[in-house]
Amino acid sequence: MKKSSTAFSRTDLLPVIVGGDISVYALGRQFHEAFGVRSVALGTGVIAAIEHSSIFDVRLVPDFAPKTLLAEVGRIANELAEKRPGATVALLANTDATIEDIISVRDELPDNVVCPVPDRRAFDLVSNKVSFARLCERHGLLTPATQIVSLAGEGGVPPTDLEFPVVAKPASSAEYFSLLGRGFRKVYLMESQEALDRLWSALREEGFAGDFLVQECVRGDDTHMGAITLYFGRDGEALLAGCAQTLLEDHAPSLKGNAVAMVTRDFPELVEKSVELLRSVGYRGFAEVDIKLDPRTGEWLFFEVNPRIGRNSYYLVAGGVNPMRVMVADLVDHQRVVPVHATRRALYTLVPWALLRRYLSGRLLDEVSALVSSGSVFDPQRYAPDMGIRRRVDVELTEMNHFRKFRRYYPKVSDTSF
Structure with missing residues (x-):
């Protein structure tokens, strides 16, 4: 597995990440790799890989209601201001519902809190699939x-x-x-x-x-799916772009559609179209665009925009860019950021290779096998500075559990991805 070097610790930055799943761990790892900082996982509960992590502090809350977030994030921000004057809380989340709650209280948060989220108007326009489809039509983007x-x-x-x-x-x-x-x-x-x-x-x-x-129902198995991840800075310009082709999705009912393995790609025309659409609504912060290749026409269809960085944000690191560096340079340090694209070819995976290879064939299998052989494999769970015995056991148990899950929910490839 590829490893990234850890930077010297910044004392003027405290990431607070709402939630407790693997996407939260991936974001915390990105912050730790980039700045050497520990993150706060603010959750109603957390997975064992976070509970036993050395790069997280866990703070439990009863729910993610706006008033709860406002009170707890405000408390954390005020504590930070007393201990480290001038330091900044970077507040992130990775579900649409929590992003919406953060938007509703953002103007009431202390001044030392920054949030890479869109405003209410942009959120409503892109997160609702009906209005998103109308935007696509207006911009000439194909949809189902x-x-x-x-x-x-x-x-x-x-x-x-x-x-x-x-x-x-x-x-x-x-x-x-x-x-x-x-x-x-x-x-x-x-x-x-x-x-x-x-x-x-x-x-x-x-x-x-x-x-x-x-x-x-657009035919095509999991490998026909793709993702485009973007970051729009405070001036509205797209400062980060990355793309990936899905190799395998989670097929458990409540997680359907979440990729568990991806290979990085470069789709410049699709990036340009996505940037144009989101810029037209004044978008700010992170966004992930879900796309699917229609096997009937060979054209990409636009499915939806997630108003957040996405569960699999670590594929951007696999592609050569740590998105937290871009966001912090823009929102915290107020630097002029040169736009970057994550284009390095690599495999991002949350599942063991022995499982993943069962679902691949032909040239795609050959390509991914070559990436595995060359060591171009990135798994956010396997982070050398944070692999104590308990975490190592947690990660290995999680990976082994994937064999059971896929045997139950997706034992073989389907041409509908169901």
């Missing part, structure tokens, strides 16, 4: 054929006229987030109108009254 279903009220929902199977997913991930803990999935593949009708009834019984999207 889509119908909007409103679950507000008690009236019947008209049947779709799209050909089955279809994909169903919430228009707003933030609005839907709480249902993931109640047995609902991030995204559904539906084979019939009857199945759709049962989903609408179940959602209404849970009190969900938002919008859902019904989309054509």
Whole structure:
């Protein structure tokens, strides 16, 4: 596994990362590699790899409600101001719902807190898949054929006229987030109108009254998916770009669509189109664009924008750029940042190679095998300065658990990625 050198510790920076999953660990590692600092994981609970980490301090909160975040982040910022005058709290999160909560209280946070998040207008325009599709149409970007279903009220929902199977997913991930803990999935593949009708009834019984999207099912396994990650600085310019092709996604119901292995790519035309779209709404901070290659046409379709850096942000480090360096130079140090692109070819993975290779074939398998042979492999969990015995055991158990998960949820490659 590739390792990055750790910088001398900065005393004027305290990262506070909301959450407790692997994406939080990856961000903390990026801060530690770049600046030698420990991060605060602010969570309702944390995974063992964070609990037993030497680069994190854990602070538990009962929930992520705006008032809770405001109180706890304010407390941390005030403590920092007393101990280290002039130091800055860098506040990050990696779910749409928490980003929305941070936006709602950002203006009330102490002056020594910076947040790489968009304003409310930009957040609403890009995070809602309905308005995002309209933006794509305006900018000439291709999207899947889509119908909007409103679950507000008690009236019947008209049947779709799209050909089955279809994909169903919430228009707003933030609005839907709480249902993931109640047995609902991030995204559904539906084979019939009857199945759709049962989903609408179940959602209404849970009190969900938002919008859902019904989309054509674009064929293609996990390797047809891709990601574009961008950072827009305080002046609105795109200062960071990176792209990757997905190799394998998590297929557990509540995690469907989260990549667990990627190979870095360079998609300059897609980056340019994404930058143009986001710049048109005055976007600031991190964003991740989900795309899929349509095997019928060979063209990339734009699926959605996540108003955050994304769960797999460490693939940018694999590509040669630590995104926390860019963000801190811009928001904390107020430097003029020369735009950078993460274009180094590398494999990013959260799963063992012995598992990943089962899902690859042909030239892609040959390419990734060559990256493995050359040592161009990056796993954010395996960080040499933070591999005490307990963490090492945690990481190895997590990796072994992937074999069981994939055997249960995705035993072989599917041409629909379901």
